[in-house]
Amino acid sequence: MARRRYTKAEKATVVIAAELSTAAAASQATGVPESTVRYWLDNPKYAELRVKTREEAAAGFSVLMYMAQERLRELIPTMEPRDLTILLGVSAEKSQLLGGGPTSRTETRSLSDDFDDDEKQRLRDWIDALPATVGVPSSDPA
Numbered sequence: 001m002a003r004r005r006y007t008k009a010e011k012a013t014v015v016i017a018a019e020l021s022t023a024a025a026a027s028q029a030t031g032v033p034e035s036t037v038r039y040w041l042d043n044p045k046y047a048e049l050r051v052k053t054r055e056e057a058a059a060g061f062s063v064l065m066y067m068a069q070e071r072l073r074e075l076i077p078t079m080e081p082r083d084l085t086i087l088l089g090v091s092a093e094k095s096q097l098l099g100g101g102p103t104s105r106t107e108t109r110s111l112s113d114d115f116d117d118d119e120k121q122r123l124r125d126w127i128d129a130l131p132a133t134v135g136v137p138s139s140d141p142a
Helices: 006-019 022-030 032-040 044-078 081-098 117-129
Strands: none
Touching: 006 022, 006 032, 006 044, 022 032, 032 044, 044 081
């Protein structure tokens, strides 16, 4: 079977589509094999096009975000409390993300963090009084 030849414009169109979505989605939309799409995405020849596409997409999304914010400001007086709560949560999260702030919180705590000194000592004494195990426990479930 003869190999399909693609024009530069076709290749650029597929690379842009893949950059804005995924290689699989671009393949499905254009009919170009996914392996070919991935090869083009990895090709340094298209690096500048990928960067330009990302920058233009980001700029376009900024415009859309501004327009959506303006429209939401108009709609806020008519919104249901449930919808306002969702809007507040999403807005706060996106503001943190775009501003470089934290978007998640991780907390590590010890079981004994809230124990006073006496409780900690009694726990140590109790653990010390436990019988020692003989040998290493088997990892064999049988």
